[in-house]
Amino acid sequence: MATPQMEQSTENLLEIKGLKKYFELGGGLFKQKQQVKAVDDLTFNVKKGETLGIVGESGCGKSTMGRALLQLQKPTSGEVYYEGQDIAQLNGKQLRKLRKDIQIIFQDPFASLNPRMTVGAMLTEIVATHEIVPKKERQSYVQNLLEEVGLKAEAYWKYPHEFSGGQRQRVSIARALAVQPKLIICDEAVSALDVSVQAQVLNLLQKLKRKHQLTYIFISHDLSVVKHISDRVGVMYLGKMVELADEDSIYENPAHPYTQALFSAIPDITEDHKERIQLKGDVPSPLNVPTGCRFHTRCPLATEYCKQAEPALEEVKEHHLAACHYAE
Amino acid sequence: MKSTSEENQLQVHGLEVGFKNKKKYTQILNGVSFNVNKGETLCIVGESGCGKSLTSLSIMGLLPESGEVRSGEIRFEGQELTNRSMKEMSKIRGNEISMIFQEPMTSLNPVHTVGKQIIEAIRIHRNVSKKEATERVVEMFELVGIPSPRERVHNYPHEMSGGMRQRVMIAMALACDPKLLIADEPTTALDVTIQAQILDLLNELKGDLDMSIVMITHDLGVVSEMADQVLVMYAGEVIEYTDSKSLFENPKHPYTQGLIASIPKLQGKTEELPVIKGAVPNPDEMPSGCRFSTRCAFAKQECFDQSPQEEGTEAHPVRCWMYSAEWQQMTPLKGGESNGYTTDGAVDREPIRN
Amino acid sequence: MEQTENLSVQTTKVQNPRLRMLKTMLERLWQNKLAVFGGVVTFLLIFTALFATWLAPHDPTEQNYSAVLQAPSSEYWFGTDNLGRDIFSRVIYGAQVSLQAGLISVGIALIIGVPIGLISGYYRGFIDEYIIMRMTDAMLSIPALVLALALAAVLGAGLTNAMIAIGLVLTPNFVRLIRGEVLAHREKEYVEAGKASGISDFSIILKHILPNTIAPIMVQATLAIAAAIIVEASLSYLGLGTQPPNPSWGSMLATGQGYLDSAPWIALFPGALIFITVISINLFGDGIRDMLDPKMK
Structure with a gap:
């Protein structure tokens, strides 16, 4: 979706600079430790009121990025400024306070709700932690919230397993909303849902965004969903951002060969069998990142130069960044 | 349903499958019929719980212990499969009929x-x-x-x-050079670029090896890439059955129409997605009339009480009252209320499961 | 239409939700006939132990040399032992000792083991990996009885010390089990979601992770009660547990061992009671576990 331009300000809600998250693997007496560069040097901003879509295939680091932004996994290095304040420097208590402002919705509506707690207990606990409303009003506050996300107030007394997948995802949304956040990270939030339910949840997310002036970071592997909901789209490949541009610009004129291939790979019901840019092979292992441009092993345009020099994410035209030596 | 002069590789007729647990029997598949011609790809498409996977397991003779084929025929090259013993089936499985799974x-x-x-x-x-x-x-x-x-x-x-x-x-x-390949969501767990590779591979192999494919999927995009014929299932019933081109150009059943409309498109801009309201009903609480009636935008009074028969044309049958002769005489819902897949905010009509 | 239908059903059901929850839980327990049976038997055993003084027809320590090694009769229901003591009365008094030994030592193991397991599993790190885990490994590598024997010897003879010793010996099992469970759950998204909502670690551990580890703890605990009763029996046999002439099932079993040919009833009745106790506690424990699981119908 494109929100009307006037809703968007140029003010940055989140500024990410050189964010890195490496995992150490293995290691022991006789084994060398291996390093997985899950997120490798990301720099981008999230504007107030926008929906920033992040798209990429499995292993590209998009989910790790979401967790690193929230400090659910401590970034290896890099700065994350939220309203001018570096989150990475906060101590436990300050961080818990900040978590009121930034929320996350996970993919799996089965794993992300505690099976032993009623929905009401779960939400009330969060409301109590942040003292959102006085104790007496907590129940009605939570029930209103449940109604707002399209559930019945009786859902308060139910356990997660009493709901269908779509309803659980609504509960997750209510949980995120409970603390009145400013930014919500949706990590594959609709990927586990059936098409018709997915459409319902997408519409709900947009309705809530308008109503509560939210900002979304919408992480997904599904390009058409990201295109539908985002104002700007970032494409990730092997821990790097390879392209970042306005939604219409990236769709009309994808600059990076990977983005082009990604778009052409989607089976589209509105077109007859279109010409595909077939990518060779699989995504290389993040344990063993190719030198130079990370995409050169699969890129149809790769040259000798690509193997040596890593391209930077640069403006190819206004508001359109791409990391490719040959992007025009 | 349909028959063509070409030789049939697989014929399924009036298949009824359900689960027995203790005393209760829950029917899942309610009279599923289709044909797969030699060298043809049939896609069975539907959302979770529509019975598409159960259909393929029935063909393979791989129903879980509590599952049971109540009635109906499954004919592979003219031979009946439903009455085969486990041993006979295992000779056919992996040999003449093969299967690939999601994960x-x-x-x-x-x-x-x-x-x-x-x-x-x-x-x-x-x-x-x-x-x-x-x-x-x-x-x-x-x-x-x-x-x-x-x-x-x-x-x-x-x-x-x-x-x-x-x-x-x-x-x-x-x-083992199977004559029929059943593919149950073979690309669902894969990334788009890899999915594209696998779909191209399957299409290529189908031509080279002269086999038929039954592909189970929830993804209409995959259907458009693969299918010759498409079977749309909803709540254990076949609701629409036609060739791929007619399905996308001229979807007839309100469910199919809604499904196609609710996919976010790559072209153009949509502020809000059209949605089908509610969710698939539980097998225990099926509506007594048309199974889609509770979510249908066009439902009339009779839709809630009487199951529709197969209507439409020989080449494009559809299970919906709208295409029957009686439709004009049927009573519209009072107050013009409908369940429409409109764009207004998604009101949740899913029954809470107990 | 579906919506209104549902609403009416819901509202009649949800009047006092807490009561409804309790009711469905008890209903769930009641439907599990085996658990009910286990619960009733366990309750009877506890009842017997509490009112031993009134229930026992004879003094359990009174020796009667005119009635040594008598087979069960109307006077001595379970027969008499080598010193002419009434086995029925001794079994009743023995229930006090054995149930105490089972419940209290497992209680000790839980009180020490659960917090260590929870904290160790949740925070990981050096102390978890190199101190707590290696210590439990070391303790688990020594046979339980030998370790209990050593501890009891250090602490001195007597039932209380025996229970402490048994409790300590059982602790590493619980630490390991709970740590493993916590490790599995801390990676789950609902825990991450809790953290992301700003809930404190303390609440996450206590309110989110602990309830999800109840099932395996329950199973382990019922098994441990059985083990504790048997270890107490062995300690008593070796003179480190209950002091003679006070009866415990274990010490009675030990005495009976010498008379298996001539007077099998001496060992038979305490042995049978240990068996029944263990089985019923186990069945009851299973029932409680299922009762607490909201997913069970």
């Missing part, structure tokens, strides 16, 4: 090399030496586009990527 990791044994597993599968059905079988595996690996096939034979499943594993599964399924 290749769980269908491969992690403690054996992929080569060993396929060799074993071949030697169950073919009386060949180990060496010949190995040669066959290498040949198959080459066919499905696995690079350096001779070395890959010695790999363990965890040493391969998801896309490679799915290729291995396809190689295993094709090793």
Whole structure:
């Protein structure tokens, strides 16, 4: 979706600079430790009121990025400024306070709700932690919230397993909303849902965004969903951002060969069998990142130069960044 | 349903399958019928719980213990399959009918090399030496586009990527030259670029090997890439059955229309997605009339009480009252209320499950 | 239409939700006939132990040399032992000792083991990996009885010390089990979601993770009660547990061992009671576990 331009300000809600998250693997007496560069040097901003879509295939680091932004996994290095304040420097208590402002919705509506707690207990606990409303009003506050996300107030007394997948995802949304956040990270939030339910949840997310002036970071592997909901789209490949541009610009004129291939790979019901840019092979292992441009092993345009020099994410035209030596 | 002059590879007629638990019997499939011609790809599409996977398991004779084929026929090259013993079925499975599943990791044994597993599968059905079988595996690996096939034979499943594993599964399924391949969501667990590779591969192989494919999927995009014929299922029933082109250009059933409309499109801009309200009803609480009536935008009074029959044309049957002669005489819902898949905010009509 | 239908059903059901929850839980327990049976037997055993003084027809320590090694009769229901003591009365008094030994030592193991397991599993790190885990490994590598024997010897003879010793010996099992469970759950998204909502670690551990580890704890605990009763028996046999002439099932079993040919009833009745106790506690424990699981119907 494109929100009307006037809703968007140029003010940055989140500024990410050189964010890195490496995992150490293995290691022991006789084994060398291996390093997985899950997120490798990301720099981008999230504007107030926008929906920033992040798209990429499995292993590209998009989910790790979401967790690193929230400090659910401590970034290896890099700065994350939220309203001018570096989150990475906060101590436990300050961080818990900040978590009121930034929320996350996970993919799996089965794993992300505690099976032993009623929905009401779960939400009330969060409301109590942040003292959102006085104790007496907590129940009605939570029930209103449940109604707002399209559930019945009786859902308060139910356990997660009493709901269908779509309803659980609504509960997750209510949980995120409970603390009145400013930014919500949706990590594959609709990927586990059936098409018709997915459409319902997408519409709900947009309705809530308008109503509560939210900002979304919408992480997904599904390009058409990201295109539908985002104002700007970032494409990730092997821990790097390879392209970042306005939604219409990236769709009309994808600059990076990977983005082009990604778009052409989607089976589209509105077109007859279109010409595909077939990518060779699989995504290389993040344990063993190719030198130079990370995409050169699969890129149809790769040259000798690509193997040596890593391209930077640069403006190819206004508001359109791409990391490719040959992007025009 | 439909019959053509071409020879049928697979005919399913009036299939009723359900689950027994203690005293209760819950019927899931309610009279599913379709034909697959030789060399044709049939896609069965529907959302979770529509019975598409159960259909394929019934064909394979792989229903879980509590599952039961109540009635109906499954004919493979004219022979009835439903009354076969486990032993007879296992001769057909993996030999004449093969299957590939969604998650290749769980269908491969992690403690054996992929080569060993396929060799074993071949030697169950073919009386060949180990060496010949190995040669066959290498040949198959080459066919499905696995690079350096001779070395890959010695790999363990965890040493391969998801896309490679799915290729291995396809190689295993094709090793005995099956006449029918059943693919249950074969690309759902894969990334788009890998999915594109696998779909192209399947289309290519179908032509080369002259086999029929039954593809189970929830993804209409995949349907448009693969299908000759499409079977749309909803709540255990076939609601629309036609060729791929007519389905996308002229979807008839309100459910199919809604499904197509609710996919976010890559072209153009949509502020809000049209949605089908509510969710698939539980098998225990099926509406007494048309099973889609509770979510249908066009439902009339009679839709809630009487099940529609197959209407429409020979080439494009659809299970909906709208296409029957009686439609004009039927009573509209009072107050003009409808369940429409309108764009107004999604009100949740799903029954809370107890 | 579906909506209104549902609403009416819901509202009649949800009047006092807490009561409804309790009711469905008890209903769930009641439907599990085996658990009910286990619960009734366990309750009877506890009742017997509490009112031993009134229930026992004879003094359990009174020796009667005119009635040594008598087979069960109307006077001595379970027969008499080598010193002419009434086995029925001794079994009743023995229930006090054995149930105490089982419940209290497992209680000790839980009180020490659960917090260590929870904290160790949740925070991981050096102390978890190199101190707590290696210590439990060391303790688990020594046979339980030998370790209990050593501890009891250090602490001195007597039932209380025996229970402490048994409790300590059982602790590493619980630490391991709970740590493993916590490790599995801390990676789950609902825990991450809790953290992301700003809930404190303390609440996450206590309110989110602990309830999800109840099932395996329950199973382990019922098994441990059985083990504790048997270890107490062995300690008593070796003179480190209950002091003679006070009866415990274990010490009675030990005495009976010498008379298996001539007077099998001496060992038979305490042995049978240990068996029945263990089985019923186990069945009851299973029932409680299922009762607490909201997913069970």
